[in-house]
Amino acid sequence: MKTSKQVLFLIQGLLLTTSLQCFAEEVENIEDDLIDSSLEDLLGMETELKADIGSRSGARNFLESRSPLDVITFDQIDRSGLTSLTDVLRYFVAGFNAPENSKTDGSDHVQTFTLRGMSPDQILVLVNGKRLHTSALLHVNTVIGRGSSHTDLNTIAVQSIEKIEILRDGAAAQYGSDAIAGVINIILKGVGHKNSISVSGGARAKGDGEQYDVNTFLSLPLKYEGFANLTLSMKGEGKTQRAGADRRLEIPEVKTHVGVPKSENFLATFNAEMPLRNDMVLYSHGLFDYRNSEASAFYRTPDPDRALSPEGFLPMINAEVIDYSITAGVNGEIGDGYFWDMSNIIGYNSSKVGIDNTMNYALGMDSPRSFAGGQLEFLQNTFNADLTKTVDSFDISGGFEYRYENYQIHKGDELSYVDKGAQGLSGFLPDNEADKNRHSYALYTDIVYNFNDDLSFEGAGRFEDYSDFGSTINGKLSMGYKVISELLLRASASTGFRAPSLAQSSYSQTVSGLLGPDGQILTKGIFTPDHVVSQALGAKPLKAETSKHITAGFVYQPINDMSFIVDYFFTAVDDRIMLSNDLEGTTEAQKAILAENGVAKARFFNNAVNTETQGVDVKFNYQYTFDNDSVLDFGTWFNYTQNKVTGFNEQHITRENSFAQIDRMENGQPKTALKFLTHYQFKPFDITLNLNRFGEYQQVTTGKAFKFDAAWTVDLDVSYQILDNMLIAVGGTNIFNETANKWKELDGVYYGTNGFLPYSQYAPFGYSGGYYYLRTTFEF
Amino acid sequence: MTKYGVLLMVLVFFSSGQLHAYQSEDKLKAAIIGKLAKFITWQTHNRDEFVITVLNNPFDDLLETLYKNKQIKKKPVKIKYINDIKELSATHILYIPHISQRELDTILGSIEGKNILTISDIRGFSQKKGMIQIYFVSQKVKLKINHDVSKNEDLKISSRLLRIATIVENEAE
Numbered sequence: 008m009k010t011s012k013q014v015l016f017l018i019q020g021l022l023l024t025t026s027l028q029c030f031a032e033e034v035e036n037i038e039d040d041l042i043d044s045s046l047e048d049l050l051g052m053e054t055e056l057k058a059d060i061g062s063r064s065g066a067r068n069f070l071e072s073r074s075p076l077d078v079i080t081f082d083q084i085d086r087s088g089l090t091s092l093t094d095v096l097r098y099f100v101a102g103f104n105a106p107e108n109s110k111t112d113g114s115d116h117v118q119t120f121t122l123r124g125m126s127p128d129q130i131l132v133l134v135n136g137k138r139l140h141t142s143a144l145l146h147v148n149t150v151i152g153r154g155s156s157h158t159d160l161n162t163i164a165v166q167s168i169e170k171i172e173i174l175r176d177g178a179a180a181q182y183g184s185d186a187i188a189g190v191i192n193i194i195l196k197g198v199g200h201k202n203s204i205s206v207s208g209g210a211r212a213k214g215d216g217e218q219y220d221v222n223t224f225l226s227l228p229l230k231y232e233g234f235a236n237l238t239l240s241m242k243g244e245g246k247t248q249r250a251g252a253d254r255r256l257e258i259p260e261v262k263t264h265v266g267v268p269k270s271e272n273f274l275a276t277f278n279a280e281m282p283l284r285n286d287m288v289l290y291s292h293g294l295f296d297y298r299n300s301e302a303s304a305f306y307r308t309p310d311p312d313r314a315l316s317p318e319g320f321l322p323m324i325n326a327e328v329i330d331y332s333i334t335a336g337v338n339g340e341i342g343d344g345y346f347w348d349m350s351n352i353i354g355y356n357s358s359k360v361g362i363d364n365t366m367n368y369a370l371g372m373d374s375p376r377s378f379a380g381g382q383l384e385f386l387q388n389t390f391n392a393d394l395t396k397t398v399d400s401f402d403i404s405g406g407f408e409y410r411y412e413n414y415q416i417h418k419g420d421e422l423s424y425v426d427k428g429a430q431g432l433s434g435f436l437p438d439n440e441a442d443k444n445r446h447s448y449a450l451y452t453d454i455v456y457n458f459n460d461d462l463s464f465e466g467a468g469r470f471e472d473y474s475d476f477g478s479t480i481n482g483k484l485s486m487g488y489k490v491i492s493e494l495l496l497r498a499s500a501s502t503g504f505r506a507p508s509l510a511q512s513s514y515s516q517t518v519s520g521l522l523g524p525d526g527q528i529l530t531k532g533i534f535t536p537d538h539v540v541s542q543a544l545g546a547k548p549l550k551a552e553t554s555k556h557i558t559a560g561f562v563y564q565p566i567n568d569m570s571f572i573v574d575y576f577f578t579a580v581d582d583r584i585m586l587s588n589d590l591e592g593t594t595e596a597q598k599a600i601l602a603e604n605g606v607a608k609a610r611f612f613n614n615a616v617n618t619e620t621q622g623v624d625v626k627f628n629y630q631y632t633f634d635n636d637s638v639l640d641f642g643t644w645f646n647y648t649q650n651k652v653t654g655f656n657e658q659h660i661t662r663e664n665s666f667a668q669i670d671r672m673e674n675g676q677p678k679t680a681l682k683f684l685t686h687y688q689f690k691p692f693d694i695t696l697n698l699n700r701f702g703e704y705q706q707v708t709t710g711k712a713f714k715f716d717a718a719w720t721v722d723l724d725v726s727y728q729i730l731d732n733m734l735i736a737v738g739g740t741n742i743f744n745e746t747a748n749k750w751k752e753l754d755g756v757y758y759g760t761n762g763f764l765p766y767s768q769y770a771p772f773g774y775s776g777g778y779y780y781l782r783t784t785f786e787f
Numbered sequence: 788m789t790k791y792g793v794l795l796m797v798l799v800f801f802s803s804g805q806l807h808a809y810q811s812e813d814k815l816k817a818a819i820i821g822k823l824a825k826f827i828t829w830q831t832h833n834r835d836e837f838v839i840t841v842l843n844n845p846f847d848d849l850l851e852t853l854y855k856n857k858q859i860k861k862k863p864v865k866i867k868y869i870n871d872i873k874e875l876s877a878t879h880i881l882y883i884p885h886i887s888q889r890e891l892d893t894i895l896g897s898i899e900g901k902n903i904l905t906i907s908d909i910r911g912f913s914q915k916k917g918m919i920q921i922y923f924v925s926q927k928v929k930l931k932i933n934h935d936v937s938k939n940e941d942l943k944i945s946s947r948l949l950r951i952a953t954i955v956e957n958e959a960e
Contacts, residue, residue, distance in 0.1 A: 041810070041818040042857055046826070049819055050951065053926045054812045068811070081925070169925070199924030230958065231911025232922060282910055284958075286888045340887060460847075567809045630809070 055567075056080070059136055060172040060192040062465060063181065063395060063453040064402035070562050073465055073487040073497050074176040075574040075624065081169050081196065086686065086695045088724045088738045088780050090207065090220040090242055092160040092168075093118050096191070097772075098697070098722065098740070100173060101680035102624065102646035104151065107267055107773035110764065111148035112432055113358065115268045115302035116326035117159050119152030122175070123576070123620055124650045124676045125188035126583070127157035129505055129552075133182070133192040134163070135278070135292055137334050140354025143385035143414070145510040147533060147586060149667070151675055151769055154586045154612065156385070156510040159356065160191075162296035162330040166205060166222045167238035167276035169196040175624065177556030177578060179503030180467045180483035183408065183449055187503050187554045187580060188620075195278035195292055198234045200226050201732075201786040209780025212744040216247035216267055216775055222274075231282035240274040246301075247775035251765040254756050255308050262306040262321060263763050267775050270300035287339035290350075298328040304365075304431030306763075314372045322365035322431025324380075329357045346395040354387045360419070362429045369426030378423035381435030384415040385510070405452040408471075414509035416441040426519065426528075433518045441535075443513040447473040447506070461489035467501075475512065476550050479504045497574075498559040507549035511584055511612045512536060521607050529607035531589065541611035543600035544590045545659060550614055554580045560624075572626040579653075582614035585668065587659050617654035618672065622647045637689035646680045667707035674712065675769050677702030691728035695738070697721065701771040708758045715748040715767050732786040737779075744777035815928055816921050817849045820882055820906055823919060823930075824859045826948035829879055830941045831902045836865040840878040842894070843886070844868045872897055883907040883917070891915060902941050913955045918942070931955050 041049070057066040061074045069076040079099050089095045093105045097120075105120040119127050127146075132139045142159040146152050171193055178186040203224045210217040222240035229235060247266035252259035278292040302324055309319040336350025360380035367374045393406035418424070419434020428434055451469040458464065465485045472478040483501035490496055517532030536546040560574030589608040592598040601609070625645040632638050652669050655661050662669050679702035687694045703717045724738030747770035753759045766774035820839060837859040841850065854864040869875055872894045881903050883894060891909065895916050898905070905918045913920040913931040918940070920931040930952035937944050 041814065042821070042853055044818070044822075046819070046822045046948070047951065049815060049822060050928055050930070052810050052815060052928070054815055054923060054928065055809050056926060057812075198922075199929065231914060284888060284911075284915070 056170075058172040058192075059194070060133070060174045060190055061176075061178070062455060063393070063404040063406075064455045065395075069172070070564055070570055070572075071487065071495060073463065073485040074174060074178070074499050075497075075558060075560065075572075075576070077173040077175065079171040079173075083686075084165055084168060084171075085784070086693060086724050086726065087722070088207065088736065088782055089740070090165060090218070090240075092163050092165055092193075093120050094740075095165055096120065096160070096171070096173075099682075099684065101644040101682045102622075102648055104676050104771050106151050106769050106771060107775060108148075108150045109265050109267070109302065109768055110263070110305065111146075111150050111768070112304075112324060113144045113326060113360065114146045114148050114150045115324070116270070116298070116300045116328065117142050117144045117146075117358070118161060119146055119150055119155070119157070120160065121152060121676060122188045123578075123622065123646075123648045124672075124678075125578070125580075125620055126155045127152040128155035128185060128508060129187035129580075130157065131178070131182055131184075131186040131190045132158040132160070133190060134294065134332070135195055135290075135334070136192060137336075137350060137352045137391070138182070138387075138389050138410075139193075139294075139352075140332060140356060140385060140387035141508065142330070142358065143356045143383035143510065144358045145383075145508075145514050147514075147516065149671070151671065153668070153671070154511070154584060156508050159296075159328070159330060161272075161298075162274070162328075162356075163193060163294055164222060164238045164240040164274040164276045166203075166224055166240060167195050167236070167278065169194045169200075175574065175576065176499055176558050177501045177503045177554055178483070179505070179554070180469050180481040180501050181451070181453060183451075183469060183471060184504060184506040184551075187505055187552070187556075187578065195276060196224065196226075196236055196238075197278065197280065198228070198232045200224065200236070202226055203784055203786045205782065205784040207780050207782035209739070209778055210245075211247055211775055212777035212779065213247070215245060216778065217245040218778070218780070219243050229279075229281055231284075233279075233281045233288075235279040235281075236277060238274075238276040240272070242272045242274070244270050249766060249774050251761055251763045253306055253308070253763045254761070261763070262319065264303035264321065265764055265766075267773070268300045268302035270298060273297045285339070287337055289337050291333070291335045293333040294331060296328065296330040298330075299325065300328075301325045304362075307430055313368070315366050315374055320364055320366070320430075322429070323363045324432050325361040325363060327359040327361070329355075331355050344396055348393045349391065351388065351390045354389075356385045358383045360432065360434075362423065362431050362434075365430045367422055367426060367429050370422060375422055378429040378434055379420045380423050380429065380432055381419035381439075382415075382417040383510075384413075384417070386413040387411070400457045402455040402457070403452075404454075405450075408449040408451070409446070410448070411444070411446045412509050413444050414441060414513050415443075416514065424519065427521075428518055436517055436519065436530075439515045439517060441513040441515070443509050445473060445475045445509060447471055463487050471504075473506055473551075476507065476548070479551055479553075493563060493565050495562040495564070497561065499556070501556045503554040503556060505552040505554070507551065507584055507612070512549050514612075523605075523607065527605065529605050531606065531608040533586065533610045534606075536611050536613065538609075538611070540601055540604050540606050540609045543597050544592060544609060544611070545657060546611045546613055549584060549612060550582060552580055552582050552584060552614070554578055568630040570626070570628045572624070572628075574624045575621075576623070577619070577621040579617070579619050581617045581654075582656065583616050583618055584612050585615040585660060586610055586612055587615070587657075588665055588668075590659055613657050613660070615655065615657050615660035616652050616669075616672075617656070619651045619653050621649055622678075635689070637687065640684075640686040642682070642684040644680075644682045644684070647678060649678055650676075666710065670705065670707045670712055671769075674705045677704050677717070677771050679717075693724075693726040693728075693736075695722070695724040697723075699772070704767070704769050704771065706767040706769050708753070709755070713750055713753055713767070715770065718745050718747065718772065720745045720772055733783065735781070735783045737781055739777055739779040741772060741777040742779070745772070746776050747772065747774040812923060812928075813846055813849060814853075816908060817846050817853050819921060819928065819930075820850075820880060821854060821857070821859050821864065823904070823906065823948070824879065826945040827904055828943035828945075829902055829904075830943075834877065835862060837862040838865045838867060838878040839880045839882065840867040840869060840875060841882045841884075842869055842872065843884050845884040878903055880904045880906060883909065883912075885909055888915070891917075900940070904937070904940075904942055914958045916957055919952075929953070933957065
């Protein structure tokens, strides 16, 4: 294994050397090349990669952007062999982290992700430039991204994607709330793509976690390069099992499930544009996902006194996720170069929870074995009207946005919450039910001043008023300066914000059935910040997180096919929203109010801390064509990110009393990430070989921080174009089956080297090991 | 491992190749405008120069740079820039950038019967009675040709060009 890896390192070094020697060669006159090329050659050339994100003044070469930008194309996505968007981003983007959550209730079913180690809800996700709604699920367990409700990236069929644009800069002054760590813009396939059917299947190195994906992309050409595209995808994943033996048993054996949950997904995406003869374009796109997934809670050990299932049982938590969004819009040109655009997008997410193979102890032999635990729903409607005009050297744009949001919690069936509720996950109580609305409107402008071909400035401003927490004004200034034609210096400074989500301000999840000192029944759990108990414990109405950003860097592009990019970034966030610890009250007055309300312990969201994030991204990309027409793409990406909690705003969150939470923010994710991405095309073969290094990380348990080593993984995909319209491929991610460290020097029954949770769930490449697959695509 | 690595690196260092070159869309369009001429036969233009006229020049000095001291159909290339169709004089090619539908109708109407090859990147250009449309799909340039219009204008397009382009028809009136 070690030798194989050394060979791979050697190959990567070789490819880098190839790149460098090619660079050393004399650069021919590109203009002469073009004129001397045949028309067929010209039609075969690749053009610059453009991105829409980062400025409202239209698509531009992403390497000439005033802010750090990355683009992942559908070719690259295809060659990754991956079928979920979260995995695709983890595969290509250094600093994008998406651990595999397990034993974390709802978080097992909606994968959390971060960029630069910041919160998942500090990333804005757009589809075709339009805001995508977030999931209804609020992550309240001890996962990376705890306290957030973010966009569920896995609701988008990857086969429907033309490219992914990633803006690595604060952009709330341009796009509004959430654009603090960055913006991900998913561009759906447009005109000119062939119909296709793809099938892939595989399994983990250990033989479990089998996956299949069957999808089809259908495109109907319309007049004037219009199109109506439809992508349908069915995919399924078997659970992986990485639990250790349960030493609570007389004879230890594996009882609990630890690993990726079993899931079934049906996804559909449509994207259509219908240009009219009068310069107007009608457009629409939509996403739909139905997901059913199943993960387990902790194993309930045998208990002879338990009337029902005395032999022990493993409660299973099922999630039924329904997610859709529909966008409809129209754009056109009026007068002398005034481009306008109006659109409306409705987004909806529902997460229904069921608990199976369990019981409610209080009901004894009469207990059902399955319960409906309740439902979370989130609805978002966003209307935008934009106007853009170029006047001399100025690209001027502005617009209006109105947004409506609704968040609902529905109780579970009565038996799921009475007394202590269903084992594994108690259903939502009637007291937890919520139906909260809010709306906001925004006015924004964005002006680009092109001083000349080499120097440009951009200023953006946005005023936004929310019905729940008030208004905010944010601004952004950026500049790009080509010192010489090969070297672009760029910098930006901005302010931003993230509105507290409706989930954070309306969510409550309590469990009853705790016996008080005087025999009374008490409850505990998460209460809304405006609940009388939370107020007594010091909760205040949630306000927006505010941020300040600086980026500075350069793009050196000595030739069209080579770029060297360095960007420094700094983001300070004040009033970050966190979930408090369980609080019981420290004063007599507080304790009295808790007792009056029958509450034993309470948690609530609050604007608890200030943080600083800084680091650097270093990228090198190169493409080279050999004399035999084979093409080599080589890219390296290094990311260093440091997150630091710099201030505490509330006495119930301090470094001492919230050590695990604070350490998760600062050290729970790798500070470094390194990727060597290589693609070699020698028709009819395509070979993709990636090397990834995930830096070390740590997790706190039992009040102590435990470190986990950095690791290298290798991904490989080899495809063969068997027919003009058909390819077959074999590949794998983490092909050498690198496994995350087990806990060191910790030997608990739960967490520990020999515990039934032997791995940290923060492991940045998961702990389920290598995955191998076969895939084929047929075009028609 | 080190000695094998050095050996392989040396081998690769002496291998040969060429630049792949990502082209800017404008540069590629500018090159294709002249390249298309090779596949077209004009019936009535017997000038000493090959004339390309560009309306509302979107290319800056790209065309001059590309076609400086170059020949098309064995004639020196002359680039003309106009801001109004009324300024149009005899030309082989007229390149039309993004303009409104109303302006496009006016321009195409005004040059009817003048044996001029029209090229544009306007969406739907070829279906709107333009001749050759340049457009981009996934970083590759594509061509659409309205063969009926070119025949009406007495322009002969080689079968080789017709093979690599998409042929479209006029939209229904």
